[in-house]
Amino acid sequence: MKLARLLFYTTSASTFLGGHAARLLTVPTTPFTKTGGDYDLSKLSCVVVDSRYADSVDNNGQTLIPPTLLQFAETFRGDLNSALGLNVTLAQGTKRKQDTIFITLKNETGFQDAAGRFTSEAYALTVDDQGVVISGASPLGSWWATRSIIQAGISGDSSIAKGSGVDAPGWGTRGVMLDAGRKYHPPEFLIEMCSYLSFFKQNTFHVHLSDNLYNNVDRYSTERSMELYAAFRLWSDDSAVAGLNRRANESYTREQFDNVQTQCAQRGVTIIPEIEAPGHALVIVQWKPELGLDDLSMLNISHPETIPTMKTIWRTFLPWFHSKTVHIGADEYDSSLVSDYTRFVNEMNTFIQQESSGRQKMRIWGTFTPKNGANISKSVTYQHWDVSADEPYYDYIENGYNVLNSDDYMYLVSGWSGSFPQELALSKIFQDPYGAPFSPAMFDSSKAGDNPARDNPRILGHAAALWNDYGPNSTTVLQTYYSWRNALPALADKQWGGDITEAEYASVFDQLQAAVPAQNLDRRIPSTSDTILHYTFNESSDTVTDISGNGYDGKLNGCTISDSALHLSNGCYLETPLGSKGRDYTLSFKIKPTSGIPGTLFSGPDSTLVNGNGTISNVTLISGGNPYSLNYTLPLNVWTDISLIGGGNTTLLRVSGSYFKFRTMEFLAKIGVNGESFVWAPIAIEAPLARIGEGFTGLIKDIVLKGSA
Numbered sequence: 001m002k003l004a005r006l007l008f009y010t011t012s013a014s015t016f017l018g019g020h021a022a023r024l025l026t027v028p029t030t031p032f033t034k035t036g037g038d039y040d041l042s043k044l045s046c047v048v049v050d051s052r053y054a055d056s057v058d059n060n061g062q063t064l065i066p067p068t069l070l071q072f073a074e075t076f077r078g079d080l081n082s083a084l085g086l087n088v089t090l091a092q093g094t095k096r097k098q099d100t101i102f103i104t105l106k107n108e109t110g111f112q113d114a115a116g117r118f119t120s121e122a123y124a125l126t127v128d129d130q131g132v133v134i135s136g137a138s139p140l141g142s143w144w145a146t147r148s149i150i151q152a153g154i155s156g157d158s159s160i161a162k163g164s165g166v167d168a169p170g171w172g173t174r175g176v177m178l179d180a181g182r183k184y185h186p187p188e189f190l191i192e193m194c195s196y197l198s199f200f201k202q203n204t205f206h207v208h209l210s211d212n213l214y215n216n217v218d219r220y221s222t223e224r225s226m227e228l229y230a231a232f233r234l235w236s237d238d239s240a241v242a243g244l245n246r247r248a249n250e251s252y253t254r255e256q257f258d259n260v261q262t263q264c265a266q267r268g269v270t271i272i273p274e275i276e277a278p279g280h281a282l283v284i285v286q287w288k289p290e291l292g293l294d295d296l297s298m299l300n301i302s303h304p305e306t307i308p309t310m311k312t313i314w315r316t317f318l319p320w321f322h323s324k325t326v327h328i329g330a331d332e333y334d335s336s337l338v339s340d341y342t343r344f345v346n347e348m349n350t351f352i353q354q355e356s357s358g359r360q361k362m363r364i365w366g367t368f369t370p371k372n373g374a375n376i377s378k379s380v381t382y383q384h385w386d387v388s389a390d391e392p393y394y395d396y397i398e399n400g401y402n403v404l405n406s407d408d409y410m411y412l413v414s415g416w417s418g419s420f421p422q423e424l425a426l427s428k429i430f431q432d433p434y435g436a437p438f439s440p441a442m443f444d445s446s447k448a449g450d451n452p453a454r455d456n457p458r459i460l461g462h463a464a465a466l467w468n469d470y471g472p473n474s475t476t477v478l479q480t481y482y483s484w485r486n487a488l489p490a491l492a493d494k495q496w497g498g499d500i501t502e503a504e505y506a507s508v509f510d511q512l513q514a515a516v517p518a519q520n521l522d523r524r525i526p527s528t529s530d531t532i533l534h535y536t537f538n539e540s541s542d543t544v545t546d547i548s549g550n551g552y553d554g555k556l557n558g559c560t561i562s563d564s565a566l567h568l569s570n571g572c573y574l575e576t577p578l579g580s581k582g583r584d585y586t587l588s589f590k591i592k593p594t595s596g597i598p599g600t601l602f603s604g605p606d607s608t609l610v611n612g613n614g615t616i617s618n619v620t621l622i623s624g625g626n627p628y629s630l631n632y633t634l635p636l637n638v639w640t641d642i643s644l645i646g647g648g649n650t651t652l653l654r655v656s657g658s659y660f661k662f663r664t665m666e667f668l669a670k671i672g673v674n675g676e677s678f679v680w681a682p683i684a685i686e687a688p689l690a691r692i693g694e695g696f697t698g699l700i701k702d703i704v705l706k707g708s709a
Contacts, residue, residue, distance in 0.1 A: 025155060025504055025508060026155075026512075027489045027493050029500050031165040032164065038160060041084060043131075046091050047073055047089070047103065051093055054092055056139055057138075060138065063265045063270040063323060064360075065262060065265050066140065066265065072103075072139050072142060073090060073103055073142075077090045084153050096131070097130075098131065102131070103136070103142050106135040111168050112168055113170055116455065119172065120140060121172070122169070123166075124136075125166075126164040127164070132149060134146065144169075145167070150199075154515050155511055169497060170440070172203075173460045174204060175203060175464075176206065176463055176488070178207055178208065178480065179208045181208045182213055182467070183475060183477075183624075184231070184251075185480065187257070189477050194267055194269040196488070196516055198264075203268055204270055206465075208329075209233045209234060210274075210281075210329075211230070212280060212281075214470060222289075225297075230286055231283055232247075232251075232283045234254075235252065235253050240312050240315075243287050261323075270323050270324075271322070271323060275314070275317065276329030277329055277330070278299035278333055279330070280329060284299060288309060291309060301340040301344045306344075307344060314352060323360070325363050326363070327364070335372075341368055342375050349362045349379060349380050362380050364381075366395075369390050369395035382402070383463070384396070384406060387407065387450075404460040404462070410428065410462075414483060415475040416474060416671050416673075417469065422483055423482070423483050423486070429491050433446070438494045466480060470672065471671075471672070472624065476684060476686075477606070478523070490505050493505075526550070530707050531549075532550060533546050533689070534704045535702075537701055537702075538564055540561045540562065542555060544566075552578055554575060556574055556575075564702075565701040568599075575690070576692065579690050580604040580605055580689060581689060583684065584708055585709065587689075587703075589701070589702060590640070591634065592639045592699040592700075597697060598610060598611060601696055602689060604687070604689050604691075606623060607621055607622060612633070616629065621667050628683055630653060639658075641657055648709075649684045650682045652664055653667070667685065668683060
C-alpha cells in the first residue's frame with residue numbers, strides 16, 4: 001500500500017510538470033493556450049462588471065465577509081493603475097465592449113481541485129482582439145484571474161498573449177501562519193502582508209494570537225514564572241476578560257482586528273485566528289493562577305473553572321472573527337493527560353459551533369492521535385506540524401480527519417534557532433527530497449511512502465509556519481516579511497498547483513515582486529540615482545532643500561540653521577516627507593552633541609535612532625519598542641562622522657572623528673535560550689527618516705541617504 005501511494009505521488013508530480021508551453025509565465029503559472037499575437041493592455045479603457053452578478057459573493061470560501069464581484073473589480077481597477085499605470089474606468093453591463101476587461105461568472109467543467117471537486121476559486125481567461133474576458137466560478141475565482149492579468153502585463157511590457165485557459169487551485173488553503181503571540185506585529189503589517197499573499201494567489205493568513213516564550217517554564221519558580229513574557233493580543237473592555245491582556249499597546253482592538261480582516265478579505269485572504277490552550281497558556285495562568293498545572297504554561301483541565309474560563313474567552317472574542325475556521329491551538333500538552341485533552345477539545349468544539357450557530361468550525365495542531373488514545377470529533381480539522389508527533393496519513397486521514405499541512409519542513413524560527421532556519425529556502429520548494437517540487441501532499445520529508453496521494457480529498461492544503469520562539473526582541477516586524485519574501489511566491493505556486501521551474505522563477509521574480517500592489521514592505525523610496533536625499537543646510541529658511549534631485553525637501557519646526565548646520569534644541573525638529581528606508585541603505589551625517597541628555601537623532605514609523613536611552617548614554621536603535629544598544633556614546637562638543645548602514649540582515653554604525661579614526665560596530669539582538677544562556681544574533685532595522693532631532697541638543701549637518709550599503 002505504501003509503495004502504491006509513493007508511485008502515484010511521484011508519477012502525478014512528473015505528469016503535472018509537463019506541458020510548460022501551454023501556460024502564462026505567472027506566479028502561480030496560469031494554464032493558457034496561445035493563439036498567436038498579443039493584446040496591448042494600454043489600449044484598455046474600462047473594466048466592465050457583468051451587472052447580473054455585480055452583487056454576487058462567494059459563499060463557498062473561507063471568509064464570512066466575502067466581497068462582491070463589483071468590490072473585487074474596484075480593487076482590481078486600482079491595482080491596474082498602481083502596477084501597470086493603466087487609468088481605466090469601472091462600469092457595469094451585460095456585454096463586453098471593445099478594449100475592455102469584462103468580468104462575469106460561469107460554470108466550467110475544468111473548475112476542479114486536485115481531488116476532482118468543484119472549486120469556487122477557479123476561473124476561465126480569454127484574451128483576443130477586443131480585450132480580456134474573465135469568467136470566474138465565483139467572485140473570488142474572478143479575483144485570482146486579475147492577478148494573472150496584472151502579472152502577465154508586468155512581465156510582458158503591458159501586453160498579454162492572446163488565447164484562453166482554465167485555471168483552478170489544487171487545494172483550498174494556501175498561505176502562511178504567523179506567531180504574533182510572542183512578537184507583536186501591528187495591524188498595518190498584517191494588511192500589507194495580505195496584499196503580498198494575495199498577489200500570488202494565497203488565501204490564508206493564520207495569526208497565532210497568544211503564547212509564552214519557548215523558555216522552559218518548568219525551570220523557574222512559581223513567582224518567576226508569573227513574571228515571564230507571555231501575551232494575549234486581543235484587547236477588550238469586557239469585564240469578563242479584564243486582566244487577561246496586560247499589554248494594551250501591543251494588542252488589537254476589535255475595530256483594528258475587524259479592519260485587518262476586512263482589508264484582507266477585499267484581496268481574497270482570510271485571517272484565521274488562533275487562541276492557544278491548554279498548552280502554551282502561561283498568559284491565562286498569569287491571569288488566573290489557580291488554573292495552572294505544575295508546569296504553569298499548561299492549563300489544568302480537571303480544574304472545574306478551566307473549561308468555563310476558556311468558554312468565556314471564546315464567547316468574548318468569537319464575534320470578532322470573520323473566518324469559517326477558528327483555531328484553539330491544543331498543541332504540546334502533557335502526554336499523561338490525553339483523556340483530559342480529548343474532553344477539552346471536544347467540549348470546546350461543541351461550544352464554538354453552538355456559539356457561532358454552526359457558521360464556524362474548529363482546528364487544532366496535531367498533538368495527540370487516535371493511537372495515543374485521543375478520540376477527537378471528526379468535525380475538528382488537524383494542522384500537522386511535526387512527524388515526530390504524528391503520521392498524518394495513518395493517524396488522521398485514514399481515520400477520517402481532514403488535515404492541513406504545516407510540516408516543519410518549511411518551519412521557520414525568527415532571529416535564531418538551534419534547529420530551524422530563519423528564511424524560507426527555494427531549494428526546499430523546487431527540489432524536495434523525492435526528486436520533485438514540493439506539494440501540499442508532502443507531509444513527511446523523510447518517508448515518501450507515508451505521504452498520501454496528491455488527489456486525496458482530505459488534504460486541505462498547506463500553510464508555512466513562522467514562529468517567534470525567543471520573543472519580541474529576537475527579530476523586527478519587517479524581518480518577518482524578509483523571512484518569506486524571496487521564496488514565498490514560489491511556494492504559492494506549489495500550493496496552488498503551478499509548475500514554474502526554478503530558472504523561470506528567477507527570471508520573473510524581481511519584476512513581479514517590485515510591482516505587488518497596496519504594500520511597501522521593502523520600504524522602497526523612489527529615486528533618480530543612488531543618492532535618495534541630501535541636506536546641506538546652506539540656506540536659512542523654513543524649508544530645507546533636498547539637493548539629490550528627488551525633491552524630498554524638509555520643513556523646520558522651531559529649529560534654526562547657521563554655518564551650514566541644523567541647530568537642535570528645546571524639542572525642535574526637521575520633518576521630512578519620508579518614513580523609512582528598507583534594505584539596503586547608508587544614512588550618513590556629521591553630528592556634534594552639546595548635551596549629554598538622551599535625545600532622538602532620527603525617528604520613523606519602523607525605528608528610532610537615539611543618543612542615549614533611559615539611563616544609558618549609548619547610541620541605540622529602537623524597533624517595535626525593543627532597544628538595540630551599542631557599546632558606544634557620542635562624544636560631547638566635537639564633530640563625529642556617522643554612517644548608519646543597513647545591509648541584508650545586518651545593521652552597522654560606522655564612526656570617525658577625533659576620538660575614533662575609524663570604527664565599525666554592529667547592532668545585535670541578545671536572545672535568551674531556554675533560561676540557560678544567551679546568543680547574539682544579527683538584527684535588520686530600517687533607517688528612520690520621518691523626523692530629525694526632537695529631544696536632541698546639538699548640531700547636525702550634511703545628511704545623506706543612499707540606496708546602497
